[in-house]
Amino acid sequence: MRKTRSSKASRPSAEDSSISTSSIPPPESDENPPKLFILPKETSPEARIVTLPNPRNSAPTRYYFCPERGVYEFTKIAAPKGSPRSWLLAPPQAQPPAKKAIDAAASSEQSGSSTGPGSDAPAETRPSEHGSILSKGYTTRSADLFVATPLDPLFLIVPALAPAPGSESSSGHLFLSDDDHFDALASTSRHYGIMLQNPRLRAAFKARMGVVCDTVDAGGDCMYRLSVEKLMRELLRKASEVVDSGLPMSLEERFVGKVLEAPAVCVKREENLAVAGPLEQEDGIPQDTIKTQTPATESRTDSQASTTSTVTTATDITEPCTPPGAPPSSAPASIVRLLRLRTALAYITTTYTPAHLALFPQPSLIDFTPLTEHLTHLASLREEAFESRSFGNFSRKRALDGDEESEELRAEKKRKKEEEEEKKKRAGESRAIKGLRKVDVRGMKKLSDFFGRT
């Protein structure tokens, strides 16, 4: 990712930033507000935002195309829904980028609290030397940030190489020349037609096609046919690259850390509690760490500090976490790597490859069996732990909290026990008794209706 902060607005909204001037009544909210983009450096002036079908689901999606540097996709980074925030866009000459970002966050805090989300209020509540500059600024409605990241043209060409079954051009099993494949691609979007006039892009497409296709030389012309195995191998290579440079934090946490977490058995649990205890008492600790992370915010109030910290965590998500020092659990490193690989691969295949291909690596390419075995083992452990927890005698603890949750747990436990007993009873039944259960007893009164109880 190129870290140039050029707050270039998208074309349709380019003129909007000049509209908002400092006037006391807040201007009408824009129908087409500016969007904040981070675009690659040194692109050609011919670079355009184009609409192309998404390789996964062929829905029209925006891409950034530069004739010299290739195709970029946009990754949207948004603030969490629960905390409305916005960007302040100000003329670029005055502030160093870092300061500006903080100001943006701070003013977003103000706009969030004073005027609420959705209003485009000029930030004039800060009568500082930058006041005039800020007052020329523009506060966006949402804090969405679109980052253009390079996209392998391979993903764009794959849908053309492997048309969905049932579509008109389902000649997926024929060798076709590159031109034919490009025509297929151009038929899906008008923009492709224009883009494909660019020889560089054609060359890039050809090169990538060569990697994933079986080729035949037909009279000087190279004919291509998609090879799923080659594609898989290429995707696997990509996935292992992702794993080598570290999975993004959010993926790592959710799909690797959580999954490999061994269930805590009773004794361990108490240890954990003991460790967690003192930490919870000292509320200052976490905030201290936040402040050291963002020293510029030290002078501000706590609430602001915490806002900026959440902003940084929001950006953390996209940054790949450096090779994890400690493996998340007791799982052997090979298992952890396999799981990371599978996660990365699943992410790539479900995001960038057509759904109908349903790609999954053959065991000959990579063998996930040790991983699945380990996961089933974990699942059984978890089940055991759950059972020991629900049946174990924690009555003293429950008496302490005594809230609904424990009530629920108890009810659940009781239900389970009853079920278990019923099951046991049924398991002990002979075949004949089971057979009698199936007898249609409609019209038959109970014997207690005939004979009195004694």
Next chain:
Amino acid sequence: MEARLEQALLLKRVVEAIKDLVQDCNFDCNDTGIALQAMDNSHVALVSMLLKAEAFSPYRCDRNIPIGINLTSLTKVLRCAQNDDILTLKAEDSPDTINLTFESSESDRLSEYDIKLMDIDQDHLGIPETEYAATITMPSAEFQRICRDLIALSESVSIEATKEGVKFSCAGDIGNGSVTLRSHTNVEKPELNVEIDLAEPVALTFSLKYLVNFCKASALSGSVKLCLSNEVPLLVEYGLSGSSWLRFYLAPKIGDEE
């Protein structure tokens, strides 16, 4: 309580006959003998047994002792006994276990088993002595055959007793069928007699699955007695030696006839 049975076979067959109707039941021991009453899961059938003290030699029981037992467990242990073994049941006054010893009649083999008992909460029904409208006595093998034949066609059988005879009939998807028996006296083989004692004609419908289940007691007795009255449960009685008996009751199907 201590009861000695000359032949383990009797208890084996009794348990064999009822274990497919009920899972757990109480054997109530008192000074007159060992009694049992239990209903199936649906409470539409009832089994009642009385092994009188005379069936044992000797029999000693000073007070009422309920012996709650899982019949599957009991079957497992009884399978360890040879048919001709001498069986002795022993239990304390408020027992946790029941002790069974099998003595081989031929060799000096002695085997001994303890079965854990259970507390069973069971409804006990008072069954009055009833004058039935029709009482049919027939070979138990015959009754078993009729039930097995008819269950191939239908789930339920209609039993019609008139002065002409008794007719078992059924109708099912593939067709219908009936078996009619008339009073019959075989001088040479009295166990093949069919006797119909009729006060008034009766017609009732019953579930064949249950009747087939009852027939598992056929080995206990050469003849079976069916007692019917309109609107009351059918009684199927197998006589055991020494006026002991095994009885099954089954509620008739009412209002669900085709």
